[in-house]
Amino acid sequence: MQQSWNSDRRRTAIGRSTLSVPARQALADHQLNSDRTILDYGCGRGGDVTSLRRLDCKVSGWDPYYSPSTPLASSDVVLLTYVLNVIEDPAERRQTLKQAWNLATTVLIVSARLTWEKAKVRGQQFGDGLLTSRQTFQHLFSSNELRTYVEEVTGTRCISAAPGTVYAFKDDSARLGYLAHRIVPDAEWLASADTTSAIASLVDYVERRGRPPHVEELPRPMAEQLAHLKPGELKRLIRDSADADEVAEGAKRTTLNTLLFLAVELFNSRGPFSSLPLSVQLDVRSFFSSYKEACQRSDRLLLKLRDDTYIRGAMNASSVGKITPTALYVHRRAIDQMPTVLRLYEHCASVAAGRPQYWTIAKLKHQGRAVSWLDYPDFDKDPHPRISSSYLVDLKTLETSHMSYANSANRPLLHRKHEFLGPDDPDVPCYRRLTQSELRAGLYKNPHLIGTETGWEAELIRCGRKLRGHRLLRRTED
Numbered sequence: 001m002q003q004s005w006n007s008d009r010r011r012t013a014i015g016r017s018t019l020s021v022p023a024r025q026a027l028a029d030h031q032l033n034s035d036r037t038i039l040d041y042g043c044g045r046g047g048d049v050t051s052l053r054r055l056d057c058k059v060s061g062w063d064p065y066y067s068p069s070t071p072l073a074s075s076d077v078v079l080l081t082y083v084l085n086v087i088e089d090p091a092e093r094r095q096t097l098k099q100a101w102n103l104a105t106t107v108l109i110v111s112a113r114l115t116w117e118k119a120k121v122r123g124q125q126f127g128d129g130l131l132t133s134r135q136t137f138q139h140l141f142s143s144n145e146l147r148t149y150v151e152e153v154t155g156t157r158c159i160s161a162a163p164g165t166v167y168a169f170k171d172d173s174a175r176l177g178y179l180a181h182r183i184v185p186d187a188e189w190l191a192s193a194d195t196t197s198a199i200a201s202l203v204d205y206v207e208r209r210g211r212p213p214h215v216e217e218l219p220r221p222m223a224e225q226l227a228h229l230k231p232g233e234l235k236r237l238i239r240d241s242a243d244a245d246e247v248a249e250g251a252k253r254t255t256l257n258t259l260l261f262l263a264v265e266l267f268n269s270r271g272p273f274s275s276l277p278l279s280v281q282l283d284v285r286s287f288f289s290s291y292k293e294a295c296q297r298s299d300r301l302l303l304k305l306r307d308d309t310y311i312r313g314a315m316n317a318s319s320v321g322k323i324t325p326t327a328l329y330v331h332r333r334a335i336d337q338m339p340t341v342l343r344l345y346e347h348c349a350s351v352a353a354g355r356p357q358y359w360t361i362a363k364l365k366h367q368g369r370a371v372s373w374l375d376y377p378d379f380d381k382d383p384h385p386r387i388s389s390s391y392l393v394d395l396k397t398l399e400t401s402h403m404s405y406a407n408s409a410n411r412p413l414l415h416r417k418h419e420f421l422g423p424d425d426p427d428v429p430c431y432r433r434l435t436q437s438e439l440r441a442g443l444y445k446n447p448h449l450i451g452t453e454t455g456w457e458a459e460l461i462r463c464g465r466k467l468r469g470h471r472l473l474r475r476t477e478d
């Protein structure tokens with residue numbers, strides 16, 4: 001069936017040999033699994049459908065051009081991947097989104113190409129987009145535009161899973177389950193092949209979470225291994241084996257994680273207690289006098305996000321990250337060690353605009369509210385990693401901007417790598433040794449010169465030094 005479109009939409013569908021970026025994201029976010037039915041709405045040539053079938057997913061694909069005869073049935077998950085961009089008629093675009101939403105019973109996953117790809121799309125202005133020389137249409141969205149558009153059409157609060165990918169959940173429990181998983185990933189259980197190791201695993205959980213698990217939180221094999229023990233016996237075993245200090249530490253950590261979750265939830269949209277994931281409900285019951293008290297404390301935490309002095313104080317007190325006159329920079333590996341209010345800062349930005357797939361360092365401004373995720377692909381290998389891209393979200397306007405340094409001849413680079421990491425990071429001693437050698441060699445005497453590749457190279461030459469891995473050598477040495 002050929003539609004009477006004003007552009008040649010079928011030509012926008014590419015052949016895919018691997019999963020699309022949005023489908024990979026959804027897989028990583030546990031939204032696509034073999035228990036759920038999936039509909040790829042506007043599936044094009046069906047590359048994602050084929051790949052997901054290989055992963056044992058129950059998936060079907062419908063496309064008005066390529067697969068018009070697939071029966072359209074309601075499905076747990078509906079994917080609408082790069083479809084909205086190519087529809088030139090705004091009324092039809094909206095109708096397509098609405099139709100996809102009506103077909104989803106748990107979550108609709110909408111992806112669209114973003115304005116930062118502007119340079120890759122050439123064409124003549126046509127309606128609210130461009131008509132290319134191949135007669136294909138592209139309306140590029142800004143990140144914020146896509147989220148607010150999906151929110152408006154579906155009438156629900158959405159979460160940006162990544163730049164250009166938005167999740168719209170059918171009910172609060174599905175949304176909050178995802179949010180909780182994103183903020184505090186489920187604790188890993190130690191393997192438990194027999195009763196003794198099942199008890200060790202249980203004790204480990206209690207020490208990390210600060211409370212015993214509810215039977216519904218146990219992995220099934222473990223629940224079976226422990227089923228013959230009476231609740232009293234289990235309690236005694238835990239009391240005798242768990243380290244009291246570790247349990248107290250775990251309780252503190254979980255309390256802060258719960259506050260963080262409830263504050264992000266408030267930022268995104270608060271649901272009733274019954275829609276919280278079971279583990280969060282149990283955390284609230286264990287560590288707060290009531291849900292009301294937990295909400296009040298988390299609301300205060302969210303309010304602190306507006307307080308420049310408080311945020312600056314938290315940055316100064318942070319045991320991880322490098323503070324500069326404008327911002328705190330923290331490596332991805334150390335992000336969860338930041339004070340809770342700063343973790344909240346970063347999470348709010350990511351829920352609004354989506355964290356990019358690749359990033360190494362988060363930059364949190366202390367004046368104004370903006371988070372950038374910076375990508376240094378060779379952070380571990382390169383003694384002075386060069387930036388490849390940055391993605392910024394302004395929390396006041398929710399506007400985003402993206403910068404690629406792929407074609408830049410003189411990229412900004414990093415020094416003193418250890419400062420971005422936590423003090424217990426295994427790489428810190430090596431990075432610190434290099435910094436000390438560079439300091440002794442006089443390489444940091446002209447800080448205004450060393451921030452980019454050419455300036456840094458020139459300073460290395462001026463000081464008669466060169467780098468081999470993380471070792472600083474004299475230039476004459478080989």
Ligand SMILES: C[S@@+](CC[C@H](N)C(=O)[O-])C[C@H]1O[C@@H](n2cnc3c(N)ncnc32)[C@H](O)[C@@H]1O
Nearest residue numbers: 009010012013042043044064065081082083096
């Ligand atoms: C850029 S392709 C994306 C294909 C596929 N989702 C992927 O990511 O590989 C856009 C697809 O949207 C389909 N499409 C166009 N108008 C549509 C509409 N009104 N409803 C659903 N799909 C539509 C086109 O046939 C085309 O296959």
